[in-house]
Every structure is written in C-alpha cells, then in structure tokens.
Amino acid sequence: MTDQEGVDWIPPGADLSRPSAARIYDYLLGGAHNLAADRAVAQKLEAIQPQVASVARRNRAFLRRVVRFMLEQGIRQFLDLGSGIPTVGNVHEVAQAVDPHSKVVYVDYEPVAVAHSLMLLKDNPNAVAFEADATDTEAVLGSEAVKLLDLGEPVGLLAITLGHYLPEVRGVFGAYRDALAPGSHFALTHLTNDFAVLRDPKIAETMRSTQDSIYPRSRDEVLALFDGFELVEPGLTTSANWRPDRLAAVVDPEEDGLYAGVGVKL
Numbered sequence: 425m426t427d428q429e430g431v432d433w434i435p436p437g438a439d440l441s442r443p444s445a446a447r448i449y450d451y452l453l454g455g456a457h458n459l460a461a462d463r464a465v466a467q468k469l470e471a472i473q474p475q476v477a478s479v480a481r482r483n484r485a486f487l488r489r490v491v492r493f494m495l496e497q498g499i500r501q502f503l504d505l506g507s508g509i510p511t512v513g514n515v516h517e518v519a520q521a522v523d524p525h526s527k528v529v530y531v532d533y534e535p536v537a538v539a540h541s542l543m544l545l546k547d548n549p550n551a552v553a554f555e556a557d558a559t560d561t562e563a564v565l566g567s568e569a570v571k572l573l574d575l576g577e578p579v580g581l582l583a584i585t586l587g588h589y590l591p592e593v594r595g596v597f598g599a600y601r602d603a604l605a606p607g608s609h610f611a612l613t614h615l616t617n618d619f620a621v622l623r624d625p626k627i628a629e630t631m632r633s634t635q636d637s638i639y640p641r642s643r644d645e646v647l648a649l650f651d652g653f654e655l656v657e658p659g660l661t662t663s664a665n666w667r668p669d670r671l672a673a674v675v676d677p678e679e680d681g682l683y684a685g686v687g688v689k690l
C-alpha cells in the first residue's frame with residue numbers, strides 16, 4: 425500500500441504531484457486509477473463542457489474499430505503511443521482476440537499507465553509496455569521493447585489522442601513514419617478548435633494546470649500529420665464518424681470534436 429489515498433496501484437517513486445491526462449481520461453471513462461486532483465480537473469472540464477466524457481468514450485470506440493480495421497488489412501503488430509491506463513478494449517485484447525500472435529508495444533510517459541499495463545501483461549509474451557516520452561523517438565525506436573516488432577514488416581502505428589499534447593508534432597510523427605515499412609498504417613485522433621464542443625478556451629486553460637497542456641490544431645495542420653501516408657476512406661473525419669459500426673447514428677462533428685483518420689504508408 426502507498427500512502428497516497430491508500431491505494432496500491434501507484435508505482436513507487438512516481439511523481440503524482442500534478443494531475444495527468446492519463447488519469448483524467450481514466451476517470452472520464454469510468455475507471456478507478458485516478459486521484460482526487462485528477463477527478464477535480466475532470467469535473468471542472470465537465471462543468472465547462474458536459475459532453476467531454478462522451479467525446480472520450482467515442483474516442484475509445486474509434487480506437488477499437490481502427491485496430492479491427494488494421495487487422496482486416498493484415499496488420500499483426502502495433503505500436504501504441506500514448507497508450508494510457510488500460511481500460512475496456514485494450515489494443516492487445518482486440519488484436520489477440522483475432523490473432524493470438526499479434527504483437528503490441530505500449531508506450532506512455534505516465535507511470536500509473538505503464539505500471540498498470542505491465543501488471544496486465546505479465547503473462548503475455550506478445551505484448552509489452554514501457555515508460556518513455558514518445559517525443560524521444562530515438563529512445564522509443566531503439567528500445568528493447570520495440571524489438572518485439574519486426575520493423576521490416578507493416579506496423580499499425582497508433583497516436584490516439586496523443587498529438588494535441590505535443591507542442592511540436594510533425595517532426596515526431598514523421599520520425600515514426602520514416603522508421604516504418606511501406607504498407608504500415610497510421611491512426612490518430614486529435615483535438616481541434618474547428619468544432620464547437622471543445623473550443624471553449626477554458627478547456628485548454630484548465631489543462632494547463634496539469635502535466636499535459638493541450639495544443640488544438642486546425643484541419644490543415646492535422647492533415648499535414650499524414651504526410652507520406654495515403655488516407656483511407658472516409659479521409660479525415662471525426663472519431664464517431666470514421667467507419668462507424670453498422671447501426672451507429674451519425675454524430676454531428678460539432679459535438680464529436682476530435683479529428684480522426686487512418687493513413688497507409690506509401
């Protein structure tokens with residue numbers, strides 16, 4: 425047991441002095457790996473915009489659909505950047521349900537996310553998690569963990585709600601693209617001010633009190649992150665509207681809020 429709120433899932437030495445996106449998102453998704461300070465920020469965000477939890481849930485549903493899509497395209501190895509705290513429908517669960525040999529590498533810089541992932545994966549030889557700043561592309565790509573993947577073969581690169589936490593993002597995603605084989609798939613979701621739901625400047629202001637400030641980007645800026653990739657249908661859309669499940673209702677992009685797309689490396 426640690427002495428932080430009497431919970432036993434906090435890794436020793438972790439600096440939890442400031443709220444984190446990983447734990448705020450966990451709370452919004454109904455998870456239990458968050459602290460009072462994280463919940464306070466999440467509740468403040470919900471007071472500004474009552475739909476933030478719906479945006480988070482639709483983002484998570486996009487992640488599951490995208491992994492299934494990549495599996496249908498023959499992808500069997502995934503690099504999940506900013507993977508977060510494990511919750512319903514983790515990448516390895518979706519992928520290994522289709523093919524138990526699917527390989528997954530999770531990267532996050534938030535210690536609770538990584539510790540919890542490691543616990544979940546301890547008996548899983550085909551999935552690993554490690555703590556790293558995704559912007560340190562050399563450290564990530566040169567890591568022992570990434571050796572689980574064969575970078576000579578196509579990879580599914582996931583940056584689901586990661587880009588908007590990075591002040592400079594094109595060079596970072598470009599470095600991953602350059603390391604991947606043609607035929608690799610790249611999926612992202614990204615916060616924007618183009619749509620009403622997350623546009624209130626109080627949202628970015630609130631996130632500045634956490635360890636994860638946000639940098640919303642315009643459609644053209646998000647499209648530029650797909651340089652070197654060919655977008656698959658329906659192109660850049662919003663998370664709920666990217667290849668929705670058969671019976672899902674269309675969601676107004678003004679409410680959906682996050683850009684979403686998938687590209688194939690040329």
Ligand SMILES: C[S@@+](CC[C@H](N)C(=O)[O-])C[C@H]1O[C@@H](n2cnc3c(N)ncnc32)[C@H](O)[C@@H]1O
Pocket residue numbers: 444445446449483484487505506507508509531532533534537556557558559583584585586589590636
């Ligand atoms: C909102 S969560 C998303 C989790 C998961 N990708 C999903 O969409 O369900 C964003 C995650 O990105 C992580 N993150 C933000 N900046 C990062 C960075 N520079 N390096 C690694 N992880 C980062 C946060 O710690 C957090 O776990």
